[in-house]
Amino acid sequence: MTTTILTHADCDGICAGAVALSKFPDAKVFFTKPVSICHDLEHLDSDRIIITDIALTRRDAPRIAKLLGEKKEVLYFDHHILPKTIKEHDITKNVSVFIHEIGKSASELIYKYYQKTIPRERVWIAIYGAIGDYSDDTPFVKEKILNWDRRALFFEVSTIVLGTKNDAFDSYNAKRRIVRTLAMGDNPSDIPGLVKSAKQAVNREFDLYEIIKKKAKISGNIAYTKDLPSFGFRGPSALFAATARNKPLGLYVHKRDRYVDITMRSRRVGLKLNELAEDAAEAVDGSGGGHTEAAGAKIPLGTFKEFLEKLNKMI
Ligand SMILES: [Mn+2]
Numbered sequence: 001m002t003t004t005i006l007t008h009a010d011c012d013g014i015c016a017g018a019v020a021l022s023k024f025p026d027a028k029v030f031f032t033k034p035v036s037i038c039h040d041l042e043h044l045d046s047d048r049i050i051i052t053d054i055a056l057t058r059r060d061a062p063r064i065a066k067l068l069g070e071k072k073e074v075l076y077f078d079h080h081i082l083p084k085t086i087k088e089h090d091i092t093k094n095v096s097v098f099i100h101e102i103g104k105s106a107s108e109l110i111y112k113y114y115q116k117t118i119p120r121e122r123v124w125i126a127i128y129g130a131i132g133d134y135s136d137d138t139p140f141v142k143e144k145i146l147n148w149d150r151r152a153l154f155f156e157v158s159t160i161v162l163g164t165k166n167d168a169f170d171s172y173n174a175k176r177r178i179v180r181t182l183a184m185g186d187n188p189s190d191i192p193g194l195v196k197s198a199k200q201a202v203n204r205e206f207d208l209y210e211i212i213k214k215k216a217k218i219s220g221n222i223a224y225t226k227d228l229p230s231f232g233f234r235g236p237s238a239l240f241a242a243t244a245r246n247k248p249l250g251l252y253v254h255k256r257d258r259y260v261d262i263t264m265r266s267r268r269v270g271l272k273l274n275e276l277a278e279d280a281a282e283a284v285d286g287s288g289g290g291h292t293e294a295a296g297a298k299i300p301l302g303t304f305k306e307f308l309e310k311l312n313k314m315i
Contacts, residue, residue: 001047001048002028002046002047002048003024003026003027003028003046003047003048003049003050004027004028004029004030004044004046004048004049004050005017005020005021005024005027005028005029005030005050005052006030006031006032006037006040006041006044006049006050006051006052006054007020007029007030007031007032007051007052007053007054007106007179008031008032008033008052008053008054008106009031009033009172009175010053010132010133011128011129011131011132011133011157011160011161011164012053012105012106012107012129012130012132012133012135013031013052013053013054013106013129014129014132014160014164014175014178014179014182015105015107015125015126015128015129015132015160015182016052016053016077016105016106016107016109016110016129017029017031017052017053017179018122018125018178018179018180018182018183019107019110019111019114019118019122019125019126019129019183020050020052020110020114021179021180021182021183022114022118022119022122022125022182022183022185023114023117023118024048024050025183027048027050028046029176029179029180030172031172031175031176032054033054034054034055034056034057034060035057035060037051037054037056037060037064038060038063038064038067041064041067041068041071042067044071046071046072047072047073048072048073048074048075049071049073049074049075050074050075050076050077050110051074051075051076051077051078052076052077052078052106052110053077053078053079053105053106053107054078054080055078055080055081055289056080056082056083056086057083058083058084058085058287059085061082061083061085061086061090062085062086062090065086065090065091065094066094068091068094068095069093069094073096074094074095074096074097075095075096075097076091076095076097076098076099076100077097077099077100077106077109077110077113078099078100078106078109079100079101079102079103079104079105079106079109079135080102080291081102081274081289082100088100097113099113103135103138104130104135104138104140105126105129105130105132105133105135105136105138105141106129106133107125107126107127107128107129107130107132107133108126108129108130108135108138108140108141110126111123111125111126111129112126112140119185121185122185123144123147124148124153124156124187125182125183126141126144127141127144127145127148127153127157128153128156128157128160128182128188131153131154131157132157132160132161133291134291134293134294155189156187156188156189157188158198158202159187159188159189159194159195159198160178160188160194161198162197162198162199162201162202162205163188163191163194163195163197163198163201164178164197165197165198165201165204165233166197166200166201168193168197169193169194169197177191178191178194204233205233205236208228208233208236208237208240209236209240209243209244211228212225212228212237212240212241212244213240213244215228216240216241216244216245216250218245218247219308219312220308220312221247221248221249221312221315222247222249222250222251222308222311222312222315223241223242223244223245223246223247223249223250223251224238224241224250224251224252224253224308225237225238225240225241225251225252225253226252226253226254226255227253227254227255228252234252234254234261234263234296235252235263235265235294236265237252237263238250238251238252238263238264238265239265239267242265242266242267243267247267248266248267248268248271248315249264249265249266249267249268249271249273249276249311249315250264250265250266250267251263251264252265253304255301258301259286259298259299259300259301260286260298260299260300260301260303260304261296261297261298262277262281262288262296262297262298262299262304262307263296264276264277264290264294264295264296264297265293265294266293271292271315272292273290273291273292273293273294273295274288274289274290274291274292274295275292276288276295276311276314276315277289277290277295277296277297278295278297279310279314280297280307280310280311280314281297281298281299281307283306283307283310284299284300284303284306284307284310285299285300285303286298286299286300286303286307
């Protein structure tokens with residue numbers, strides 16, 4: 001029986017994939033994303049398909065729900081808001097397992113599902129994924145973290161999050177190696193070069209803050225920076241803009257060929273960034289979404305000023 005794991009390539013996705021691989025050690029691991037999962041499913045033939053940490057886009061969700069029904073066995077673990085173009089039933093009727101909860105990391109969800117059948121220490125992976133997705137403030141993670149030295153766990157999760165920001169560990173192959181290492185019960189810091197890569201990334205983050213301190217602009221309650229060369233640090237760039245200018249909301253704005261890519265981070269707990277991103281982007285014919293703490297938007301060229309005005313009105 002063949003098993004395929006489809007997961008996201010960020011820390012939560014890597015960890016959720018590793019939990020799945022602990023359970024099914026012979027599985028193949030593939031990385032995908034919301035915009036490509038439809039295509040991937042069309043071409044995937046496997047007896048068992050496990051999908052973790054992949055959001056569904058409004059456009060593709062109906063087609064994906066239908067595709068899932070054409071597969072032999074699908075288990076789906078996710079924590080992104082379902083798009084309005086489908087109902088939960090459209091998915092649940094076509095899969096054998098659909099674990100879907102907002103506010104908890106995909107790693108926590110899949111770990112809880114398999115915890116009785118994998119080694120107890122694999123809970124570390126769930127904790128790494130949760131911290132990596134800013135979702136460690138859940139009853140489950142708060143309780144489990146008490147069993148271990150949380151400083152060591154933070155060191156390991158930082159090794160994943162920061163280490164994969166460098167080219168050497170940014171490829172799907174390198175990330176697959178991390179998934180395998182975790183699934184076997186070893187730690188991220190056991191992977192040769194990953195800790196060093198994380199250290200390089202951390203240096204760049206501090207350099208980045210110095211740059212943003214000089215460059216961040218202000219519009220009402222929003223601070224933002226535009227088109228920095230270090231495009232891989234979109235989240236910290238957005239957050240540091242807010243920090244440097246002491247504003248609740250920070251944006252990182254990157255102009256592409258046909259649209260403007262916006263990353264949003266907040267210093268104020270309580271702002272729902274995914275709703276802000278979606279509403280402000282749609283007001284200018286763009287699209288947006290994500291999580292309450294970390295969101296993003298794509299808007300048409302030339303609409304940034306209007307987008308800022310809409311956002312400022314909402315917060
Ligand atoms: Mn996630």
